[in-house]
Amino acid sequence: MAPSVAENPSPIEKKNVVIIGGSCVAVSSMLTAKKIMPSTHRLIIIEKHSHFHYMFAFPRASVISGWENELFVPYTKMFDSPEKGQTHVELDRSVEGFGTSVEYEYLIYATGARHPEPGNLNDHDTKAGAIQRIKEMQQKIQKATKILLIGGGAVGLELAVEIREHFPEKEVTLVHSRDRYMLSYKYGMHEKSVEILKKFGVRQILGDRANIPEGGFVDDFKMIKVTTKGGKEIECDLQVLCTGMTPQSDLLAKLSPSSINPANRLVKTKPTLQIVDDNFPNIFTAGDVADLEDVKTGGAAWGEADLCMRNICKMIAKPKIQSKELDTHTPMAPQIMLYFGVAKGVVQLKFFGRIFVIDWDFLLKRFFSYNIHASRSWDWLSTPLSKETADL
């Protein structure tokens, strides 16, 4: 007999749906679970950070100070009651009520990716530690006079403009290895980005790579000449890496080596978002760690996570379900909003089935948000942002 929802088992008898990684995938899954997960199961999110990191605003927060506390959201109220769910951290040590291991009936592997700081602050587990790191980046940028940004993805582009907008006296050079920006998006995103960076006086070097010394650059503000593969020399006293992401798939690799794509270290998935390993039909994956066609954005992670949770709930309701009865993933059209300082932006949007690239300056004027709409993440986690809650 399938477990009955009506029997409403005690928390001890409940079976666990576990998510490893407490970022976009976990939040979206949690919101779906609140609507559809039966009370026979509870959701457990294992996350090493004490707070949710709202990375979308890290480029601006690396330049402008005074609102860093709004970017780290407490998880404490995300579940209505401890019986409906529980968040735990640091399972590399004993956690009250669990010990060092948590049983799962279903698992969503959502450990995302590492980016160089300040793109993400992977190694800073407390709110105080993460805020301190952002403040250090602000101080570095204030102190430097010639700044080299390496990598022209969304982080490099946004950071370049933020610096020039607030410190027009500083020289900013952006080196990008490809001959165009935003390769996964329409050409218009590249064209508009080039134009805006030009307006802000950012020196742009495309189709070339900066030589990064072994062990990285030393942050001592000495004026040095960084060379490029193409033979250029860039004088700078601060270097910031904005080079892409490294998937965090190592933990899963230990359990299921065959599910890791050796070419990119992403987790191979079936259309149902189960991992490609028939020994583990109960393990799903989504977000930045998943080997999917979607461009890696929070928006794509959100939709994938919702699908994982819907399929898990179908499997809970019908344990002998056939694969073909599960929902399958359709890649999302690439969509993104780039914030170029306080008044400029470029957006790629799908609208009535068509994809558009537009300057969204007029929308920014109307819906300007100094914290890049971080308040919404406080709503997701059921602690609305206010003067009283911002330091929680």
Ligand SMILES: Cc1cc2nc3c(=O)[nH]c(=O)nc-3n(C[C@H](O)[C@H](O)[C@H](O)COP(=O)(O)OP(=O)(O)OC[C@H]3O[C@@H](n4cnc5c(N)ncnc54)[C@H](O)[C@@H]3O)c2cc1C
């Ligand atoms: C600077 C920046 C700006 C961005 N701006 C936007 C934007 O404006 N719009 C947009 O849609 N997307 C944006 N993105 C992309 C978006 O942030 C990611 O696509 C999204 O966060 C992916 O979510 P995720 O849940 O897959 O993984 P991640 O956000 O990478 O999170 C993974 C989580 O897993 C945790 N974790 C990892 N390993 C373990 C472990 N062993 N145990 C416990 N916890 C673990 C990590 O601490 C982390 O919290 C931006 C990205 C960056 C870096």
